[in-house]
């Protein structure tokens with residue numbers, strides 16, 4: 001089974017390297033791509049399109065505009 005895991009990791013690394021190469025060649029994609037732990041969502045509370053950040057617990061996203069959890 002360890003072999004299977006290693007194989008998956010190899011394939012993942014290959015995809016990642018290919019992606020990074022493409023990124024270097026074509027430049028950065030649109031700026032709206034949020035960083036890990038962040039999502040652009042429409043808040044159900046304040047209705048704004050805002051960046052939601054993942055709480056340290058990793059369960060809730062919090063609206064950066066009003067602090068509502070979603």
Ligand SMILES: [Zn+2]
Pocket residue numbers: 043044045046047048050063064065066067068
């Ligand atoms: Zn909000």
